[in-house]
Each structure stands twice: as C-alpha cells, then as structure tokens.
Amino acid sequence: MSERVVIEAQELSKVYHMGKTEVHALRGVSIQVREGEMIAIMGPSGSGKSTLMAILGALDVPTGGRYWLEGEEISRMSDRELAIIRNERIGFVFQQFNLLPRNTILANVTLPLIYGGVGARERRERAAKMLEMVGLGDRLGHKPTELSGGEQQRVAIARALVNEPAIVLADEPTGNLDTKTGAEIMSLFKRLHQERGITLIIVTHDPEVAAQTERVIYLRDGRVVEPPEGLLTGAKPQEVDDGHPEDD
Amino acid sequence: MGTRKTIKRRGAGINIGQNVWIALDAMMANKLRSALTMLGVIIGVCAVVSLLSVGRGAEAAITEQIEGVGTNLITIIPGGQVTSVTATSGHNLTLADAEAIEAEVRHIVAVAPEFRLSAQVAFEDNGMDTLVIGEMPEYAVIRNLEPAIGRFISQDDVDGRERVAVLGSQAADELFGGLNPIGRTIRINNVRFEVIGVLAEQGAVGMFNPNTYIYVPLSTAYRKLASGRGVTGGEYLVSTIMIRAETQEAIDDVIAQVESILRRRHRLDPDEDDDFTVISQQELLGMATSITSTMTVFLAAIAGVSLLVGGIGIMNITLVSVTERTKEIGIRKAVGAQRWHILAQFLIETVVLSATGGLIGIALSGAILAAINSTGALSADLSPEAILIGFGFSVLVGVFFGLYPANRAASLHPIEALRYE
Known part of the structure; x- marks a missing residue:
C-alpha cells in the first residue's frame, strides 16, 4: 500500500480510578499503522480494546505514552483540539450504529460537515454522494428507524467517510447484525478499502471478521501479545499485505 | 493514493x-x-x-385628566407637607387668606376658595351621599367648566346666599334619571335647593370622581349647610383655595407670592415650616x-x-x-x-x-x-x-x-x- 505512517503510538498507558482501586486498562501499547492498511484489534473482554480504540479515535487521552496521527501529536491535546481532530481525521462506525433517530439519514451524514463548517449546498452534495456510494442514494429522506440494521450501518459508514478522514475506526461493526448482513457490511468495508484506499481499524471479537483484514493486533491485559494459535481459521496471523517489516 | x-x-x-x-x-x-x-x-x-x-x-x-384642567392651576390646602411631623395643624386656611391673595398677588386670573362637606342629597325618593362643595363663580373660570345645561353659580347667587345647586353629570343621573333637573328642588341635608345647572362629564382621577359632586354658592354653604363647622374665631374656614395664574411661566412667581402672604398672615417664624401646602398642577401631574x-x-x-x-x-x-x-x-x-x-x-x-x-x-x-x-x-x-x-x-x-x-x-x-x- 503505502509507506506513509498514519498512526504512531508509543507506550500508551491508561489508568482509570474506580474509587480507591486503580484499573490499568493499557500497560504500554505501541503500534504503527500505515496509510491504506486494514487491520483488526482483537482480544478478550477487559483486554483494553475499547480503551485503545477510544485513544486512537481521539475520544480520550492516554495517561502515559505518546500518540501521533499523521505526524501530529494528539496525546496532549485540549478537548477542543481533540474535537477538531475527530471531526477532520477520524470516522467512527459503532456496533449500535449510533444514528440520530429523529433526523433523516441525509442529515445524519451531514452532521460531521456541519461541525466542520462546510456550507449547506456542499454538505448536501457530499453527503448524498456518500450515501449513493453505500447504496442508499434513493433513501435520503428516510429516518434511520425506517431502515434495516444493515442499512443503518451503511448510513453510519457514509457518515464516517464523509469528511474524508485519515482513519476509520469500527467498533464491532457487525456485532448487531445477522451473519449475512454482517458479511455484506464487511464486503462493503473491503470494497471501500480497495477502491478508496481507506485506512481501516476494526475492533472485533469475531475471528471471521478479523480473518478478512490484513493484520491482527491482539491485546491481553492491556498489552499487545501474539494471538493464540488457530485464532483465525484460514487466516495467517501477522501476515502483512506486501511484506514490509512488522512493528513491535 | x-x-x-x-x-x-x-x-x-x-x-x-x-x-x-x-x-x-x-x-x-x-x-x-x-x-x-x-x-x-x-x-x-x-x-x-x-x-x-x-x-x-x-x-x-x-x-x-390633569392636563385637561389646565396647567396654570395652583391649589392651596391647609396643613404642611406630610413629611413634616409638626405640621398637621388642621384647618387654618381662611376666606380672608383667599381675599388677601386675590388683592395682593400679581399675575393671577382668578382665585376661588371652596368649602367641602359630605352631605345627604335627595330628590323625592332618590337619595345619595356625596360631596357638596361651596364655590365661588370664579371656579368655573379656573376649571374651564361649561355647564351642559343651565348655568353655573353667579356672583348674585353668592351675594344673595341663594339656595341654588349645580350638579355633576353623574349626580344628576342618579338623582333624576332621565328627567331634566333644571328648576327642580333637591334637598341637601334637608335644606331645599333649586337646581340651576348640570355640568358636562369630566374624567375621573383615581378614586376622585368629580361627576358625583354638587356645587352650591360658598356663602350658602356656610350659612345653611356647615352648621357652625365652617367658622372658627370669627373666620370662615376654607378647604381649598384654587388660583389660576396668567401664564405657565408666572406660576413660580405666583407661588412665591402666595407663600409669603400666607406666612405673614399666619404669623410663622422664619424657622417654622409652612402650615399650608401649595401644589401646582405640574407637581400634581408629577406626583x-x-x-x-x-x-x-x-x-x-x-x-x-x-x-x-x-x-x-x-x-x-x-x-x-x-x-x-x-x-x-x-x-x-x-x-x-x-x-x-x-x-x-x-x-x-x-x-x-x-x-x-x-x-x-x-x-x-x-x-x-x-x-x-x-x-x-x-x-x-x-x-x-x-x-x-x-x-x-x-x-x-x-x-x-x-x-x-x-x-x-x-x-x-x-x-x-x-x-x-
């Protein structure tokens, strides 16, 4: 794909205080993601996947370590700067779709452009184009509740892509979908990845989902570890697209 | 890419x-x-x-309402300003004060002392309690009053202590209904008066409604209605003295003259407060x-x-x-x-x-x-x-x-x- 590093994270740690006890969600995670990669983050519950995803997505800041996104250090940014980073560089796809139920799907996809200060006409055009790309070009005026789960997730993907972000973070994107619909969403991801060169990070429990990515980062107890043997049936863990050297 | x-x-x-x-x-x-x-x-x-x-x-x-009455108007009432503790010395404004003002003060058009009392008024079986005011003819000049029918009190009425009455519009309605009151006889505290005029309707000011008032000659009021309350030490008491100044500009000068005359007549020392209050229509409006x-x-x-x-x-x-x-x-x-x-x-x-x-x-x-x-x-x-x-x-x-x-x-x-x- 490309030699350009999009994500550079060094020794990320995150400590939560739950009353008197300290919870170490991350204990020194270092990863690197290149432009155009499609990777999976896996690991059992409590391994720190969600925390890592929140930090990579600029929703939260690490307690320790440093994180650069496209060469800009964002581990020490203010709330306002983080909001701008989320708006311009990151697209989220959630398990629960997380669409605004009262707004039309067009309005939902326009949302990031509104906060990005894009003019009304351009917003509409870009959002409509994105919805067309995910195959919902004829449903612009519908409310999310009028759509199936798979269609709602495609709206969420359109919303994630509309600002042309540096990375797309998907948190269990197929977790709420049946197998067939889940497979459709995954093939949409793969198509977008191939056609548009999107850098995609998928957090998942599902080995079948992980098997469709190019590389798996496996977390256990807040650290990056080797995936267990035979985790990905039919896929070779740590196998990388064009064989450039692995980080970590 | x-x-x-x-x-x-x-x-x-x-x-x-x-x-x-x-x-x-x-x-x-x-x-x-x-x-x-x-x-x-x-x-x-x-x-x-x-x-x-x-x-x-x-x-x-x-x-x-107040402006309709005219802004050249000055009213004198007995008693000092309410703010003064000592100055509530009751009725001390007399007819002689009014006459002195009329004789001495320059730049005035007319002076009208009046004497007010509440009375029972009746025409046949219709009765009402109201305010009866002993007036001088000058009052009509001062207030720009025009009787709707009949006439206002004249100097002859005052001189002859005639038992004649002029009714406010509402008083006329209550006593006579639709009847023409002119020439008919009403009783004020059981004294018979002939109605000679009815005033045009005037605007009411708060709880004061002049339309219910009845006007009689001042001299008649003292003689027939006051039953002694109007006189003290040989002096006729008045409730109010109304003055019309020639122009609005003259008002301050007129007030100063009035004050100096009244202080002299009431024998007030320089350190004593006024035992009367002078209000111009402007002040009344402001208040x-x-x-x-x-x-x-x-x-x-x-x-x-x-x-x-x-x-x-x-x-x-x-x-x-x-x-x-x-x-x-x-x-x-x-x-x-x-x-x-x-x-x-x-x-x-x-x-x-x-x-x-x-x-x-x-x-x-x-x-x-x-x-x-x-x-x-x-x-x-x-x-x-x-x-x-x-x-x-x-x-x-x-x-x-x-x-x-x-x-x-x-x-x-x-x-x-x-x-x-």
Missing part, C-alpha cells in the same frame, strides 16, 4: 437557523411537554405585559404619574416572580432532556462537535422554548386587554414598551435558565456519553 485531503476547517461550524429549526422540531415532537414547560413563562409574560399596559393606560388617563409608575413597576415585578418560576420549569425540563439525550450528545461529540456547539444547541432550545412562551403570553395579554377595554372601565392598549419588556425578559429567562443544563450537556465526556444507554 492521494485521495486524502487535509482540509483545515475551523470556522464557526454551527448554523443558528438550523438549530432553531431543530429546537422547533423537538418542541413539536413533544407538544404536551413543551406546552407545560412554557406555561410558567406564558403566565409570567402575560401578567407582566398586562400589568404594564394597564398601568400605562391609567397613567395616560390621569395625565390627560400622580410617579405614584402610578411605582405601582405599575411594583405589580409588574410581582408578576415577574412567576416568570422566574417559569424559568425554573424550563431549567428542570432541559436537565431531564440533557439526560435523555446523553447518547445524542455523545454521537455529536464523536463526529466532532466542540463544547460550544453543544452549549449553543441546548441554549437555543431553551431560548426558543421561552421566547415562544413569551410570544404566546403577549398574545394572551392582548386578548385580556381587549376584554378589559370592551368593558369600558379602563382604556389600556398593548404598549410596544410592554411587548418589548415581556419578550426581552422571556428571552433572558431562556438564556439564564438554559445556561446550567446546556453547560452540563457540553461538559459530558464523549466516551461516557456514548456508552450511556
């Missing part, structure tokens, strides 16, 4: 019109809740606007207006309390709404909403809610005032000032009581907001 464009857009990415639209949409989606939330503001604004308008209406009526404005502002302030309660209602509902919409806030933050975007969104919602309540309150107040006007008791129109104040306060209430919930929403951590179910 090269598809990535790093476009930095950090402009003001929030559209007020769109937020107002979203807020209206949310309001319509929860009609009952919105209506109940607005109720406090509706009632508050309605009360404030109505009271302000009624107050302004009353003020205008009083001003019109009446300031009393009505104070009352108006006071009542409106009380009404403002309900506006405050309405604001608390809005704050309460908005807090609930923030909790309900935690997930939405999380989503908005995830796609890049900054703190102030969320703050503005919720503030606009509360302002739209309270301003809509304000507009409804103003409309309601307009309906109430129209109803009051149609009874004819008072003429009060929705004043632009009252509308502005009512609307302004409703917007302020929205901002003030929206700030806390909006700030709460804006301060939510994106991760926690997203996880909220």
Whole structure:
C-alpha cells in the first residue's frame, strides 16, 4: 500500500480510578499503522480494546505514552483540539450504529460537515454522494428507524467517510447484525478499502471478521501479545499485505 | 493514493437557523411537554405585559385628566407637607387668606376658595351621599367648566346666599334619571335647593370622581349647610383655595407670592415650616404619574416572580432532556462537535422554548386587554414598551435558565456519553 505512517503510538498507558482501586486498562501499547492498511484489534473482554480504540479515535487521552496521527501529536491535546481532530481525521462506525433517530439519514451524514463548517449546498452534495456510494442514494429522506440494521450501518459508514478522514475506526461493526448482513457490511468495508484506499481499524471479537483484514493486533491485559494459535481459521496471523517489516 | 485531503476547517461550524429549526422540531415532537414547560413563562409574560399596559393606560388617563384642567392651576390646602411631623395643624386656611391673595398677588386670573362637606342629597325618593362643595363663580373660570345645561353659580347667587345647586353629570343621573333637573328642588341635608345647572362629564382621577359632586354658592354653604363647622374665631374656614395664574411661566412667581402672604398672615417664624401646602398642577401631574409608575413597576415585578418560576420549569425540563439525550450528545461529540456547539444547541432550545412562551403570553395579554377595554372601565392598549419588556425578559429567562443544563450537556465526556444507554 503505502509507506506513509498514519498512526504512531508509543507506550500508551491508561489508568482509570474506580474509587480507591486503580484499573490499568493499557500497560504500554505501541503500534504503527500505515496509510491504506486494514487491520483488526482483537482480544478478550477487559483486554483494553475499547480503551485503545477510544485513544486512537481521539475520544480520550492516554495517561502515559505518546500518540501521533499523521505526524501530529494528539496525546496532549485540549478537548477542543481533540474535537477538531475527530471531526477532520477520524470516522467512527459503532456496533449500535449510533444514528440520530429523529433526523433523516441525509442529515445524519451531514452532521460531521456541519461541525466542520462546510456550507449547506456542499454538505448536501457530499453527503448524498456518500450515501449513493453505500447504496442508499434513493433513501435520503428516510429516518434511520425506517431502515434495516444493515442499512443503518451503511448510513453510519457514509457518515464516517464523509469528511474524508485519515482513519476509520469500527467498533464491532457487525456485532448487531445477522451473519449475512454482517458479511455484506464487511464486503462493503473491503470494497471501500480497495477502491478508496481507506485506512481501516476494526475492533472485533469475531475471528471471521478479523480473518478478512490484513493484520491482527491482539491485546491481553492491556498489552499487545501474539494471538493464540488457530485464532483465525484460514487466516495467517501477522501476515502483512506486501511484506514490509512488522512493528513491535 | 492521494485521495486524502487535509482540509483545515475551523470556522464557526454551527448554523443558528438550523438549530432553531431543530429546537422547533423537538418542541413539536413533544407538544404536551413543551406546552407545560412554557406555561410558567406564558403566565409570567402575560401578567407582566398586562400589568404594564394597564398601568400605562391609567397613567395616560390621569395625565390627560390633569392636563385637561389646565396647567396654570395652583391649589392651596391647609396643613404642611406630610413629611413634616409638626405640621398637621388642621384647618387654618381662611376666606380672608383667599381675599388677601386675590388683592395682593400679581399675575393671577382668578382665585376661588371652596368649602367641602359630605352631605345627604335627595330628590323625592332618590337619595345619595356625596360631596357638596361651596364655590365661588370664579371656579368655573379656573376649571374651564361649561355647564351642559343651565348655568353655573353667579356672583348674585353668592351675594344673595341663594339656595341654588349645580350638579355633576353623574349626580344628576342618579338623582333624576332621565328627567331634566333644571328648576327642580333637591334637598341637601334637608335644606331645599333649586337646581340651576348640570355640568358636562369630566374624567375621573383615581378614586376622585368629580361627576358625583354638587356645587352650591360658598356663602350658602356656610350659612345653611356647615352648621357652625365652617367658622372658627370669627373666620370662615376654607378647604381649598384654587388660583389660576396668567401664564405657565408666572406660576413660580405666583407661588412665591402666595407663600409669603400666607406666612405673614399666619404669623410663622422664619424657622417654622409652612402650615399650608401649595401644589401646582405640574407637581400634581408629577406626583400622580410617579405614584402610578411605582405601582405599575411594583405589580409588574410581582408578576415577574412567576416568570422566574417559569424559568425554573424550563431549567428542570432541559436537565431531564440533557439526560435523555446523553447518547445524542455523545454521537455529536464523536463526529466532532466542540463544547460550544453543544452549549449553543441546548441554549437555543431553551431560548426558543421561552421566547415562544413569551410570544404566546403577549398574545394572551392582548386578548385580556381587549376584554378589559370592551368593558369600558379602563382604556389600556398593548404598549410596544410592554411587548418589548415581556419578550426581552422571556428571552433572558431562556438564556439564564438554559445556561446550567446546556453547560452540563457540553461538559459530558464523549466516551461516557456514548456508552450511556
């Protein structure tokens, strides 16, 4: 794909205080993601996947370590700067779709452009184009509740892509979908990845989902570890697209 | 690849019109809740606007009344200013004082001493209690009075101590109904008087309604009606002395002359306070207006309390709404909403809610005032000032009581907001 590093994270740690006890969600995670990669983050519950995803997505800041996104250090940014980073560089796809139920799907996809200060006409055009790309070009005026789960997730993907972000973070994107619909969403991801060169990070429990990515980062107890043997049936863990050297 | 464009857009990415639209949409989606939330503001604004308008209406009526009488008028009443503790020395203004003023003071048109007493008045079986005023003919000149029918008291009536009476328009109605009173006989405290005139209707000032008064010659009042109360130490007491100055500019000079004459006649030492009070029509106007404005502002302030309660209602509902919409806030933050975007969104919602309540309150107040006007008791129109104040306060209430919930929403951590179910 490309030699350009999009994500550079060094020794990320995150400590939560739950009353008197300290919870170490991350204990020194270092990863690197290149432009155009499609990777999976896996690991059992409590391994720190969600925390890592929140930090990579600029929703939260690490307690320790440093994180650069496209060469800009964002581990020490203010709330306002983080909001701008989320708006311009990151697209989220959630398990629960997380669409605004009262707004039309067009309005939902326009949302990031509104906060990005894009003019009304351009917003509409870009959002409509994105919805067309995910195959919902004829449903612009519908409310999310009028759509199936798979269609709602495609709206969420359109919303994630509309600002042309540096990375797309998907948190269990197929977790709420049946197998067939889940497979459709995954093939949409793969198509977008191939056609548009999107850098995609998928957090998942599902080995079948992980098997469709190019590389798996496996977390256990807040650290990056080797995936267990035979985790990905039919896929070779740590196998990388064009064989450039692995980080970590 | 090269598809990535790093476009930095950090402009003001929030559209007020769109937020107002979203807020209206949310309001319509929860009609009952919105209506109940607005109720406090509706009632508050309605009360404030109505009271302000009624107050302004009353003020205008009083001003019109007082100005109608003429601004060259000076009134002297016995007793010092109310502010002075020592100066309540009762009836000490005499007919001789009035005569001295008439003889000595320059730049005056006329002087009219009057003597007031309450009396029972009857025509056949119709009776009423009212104020009977002993008057001089000059009174008609001073007050610009025109009898509607008949004539006013003449100098001959006074000289001859004639038992004649002039009725206020309402007194005539009550005693005679539709009958023409001229030439008929009424009894005032059982003394027979012939009616010689009825005055045209005059505007009422607060609780003073001159239309119910009955006027008789001053001399007759002392002789036939006062039964001794009008005289003390050989001097005729008067209730009021009215003076008309030649011009408005002469008023200050006339007042000074009057004061010096009265102080001399009452033998007041230089360090003693006046034992009489001189009020010009201008002062009366100022006093009446300031009393009505104070009352108006006071009542409106009380009404403002309900506006405050309405604001608390809005704050309460908005807090609930923030909790309900935690997930939405999380989503908005995830796609890049900054703190102030969320703050503005919720503030606009509360302002739209309270301003809509304000507009409804103003409309309601307009309906109430129209109803009051149609009874004819008072003429009060929705004043632009009252509308502005009512609307302004409703917007302020929205901002003030929206700030806390909006700030709460804006301060939510994106991760926690997203996880909220």
